[in-house]
Amino acid sequence: MKDQHLISLTVNGEPHEVLAESRRTLADVLRHDLGYTGTHLGCEHGICGACTVLVDGVPARSCLMFGVQADGAEIGTVEGLADGDRLSxxxxxxxxxxxxxxxxxxxxxxxxxxxxxxxxxxxxxxxxxxxxxxxxxxxxxxxxxxxxxxxxxxxxxxxx
The missing domain is CATH 1.10.150.120 ([2Fe-2S]-binding domain)
Incomplete structure (x- = not known):
């Protein structure tokens, strides 16, 4: 049996609930569970910064953070910068x-x-x-x- 947790997070102002395995990274939750593919995975060791998102307004390497750690957090991704068809x-x-x-x-x-x-x-x-x-x-x-x-x-x- 997989160790899974129901987590709630708000991504770019939109609330989500996700059943996430404890070992799954925030980057994986964003990309694979929620479809926010603008968050890129480069090194997967926290060095390159391609996976940087905002967690409660603070930059974080989403490849180093578990999705369960983001429970209750406000997440900002690159998809949230643009206003519809207008770039920021x-x-x-x-x-x-x-x-x-x-x-x-x-x-x-x-x-x-x-x-x-x-x-x-x-x-x-x-x-x-x-x-x-x-x-x-x-x-x-x-x-x-x-x-x-x-x-x-x-x-x-x-x-x-």
Whole structure:
């Protein structure tokens, strides 16, 4: 008999209940049980950051967290950034500033950057560079990512 638990979590504002095995990761629950496939699995060791989601507003490596640990949590995934067919300002900036190439790591960077900007609206480029260094990208060289995040930080400051 498998050790399963009924967990309740809210993903991008939508409540879900899932019967999850104790050993199943949050990434697997999101991708396979709930269909949020924007959360990518790269290294599955917590190093690359492609699986980064927000758990109660804090970036977390969903490959290192068990789904049962998310019981009662508010989860944010890349699918929750866009507003219908309209991309978020961060997603548009990544496109405009060439902050993505193959796109595999992009969901993790977007979620990391979203949380970082919420806590650091006045971040400098150096602070942004330090923050995004937590995730790995094999394609872009990071400059486009840093510029995209800096553009959004400036734009959001001007609107506030």
């Amino acid at each position: 300002d961060l997603q548009e900036a990544f496109s405009r500033r060439h902050g993505l190439q193959c796109g595999f790591c992009t969901p993790g960077f977007l979620m990391l950057a979203e949380a970082f900007l919420a806590e650091n609206p006045d971040a400098t480029r150096e602070e942004i560079r330090e923050a995004v260094s937590a995730n790995l990208c094999r394609c872009t060289g990071y400059q486009g990512i840093v510029e995209a995040v800096a553009d959004v930080a400036e734009s959001r400051r001007e609107r506030a």
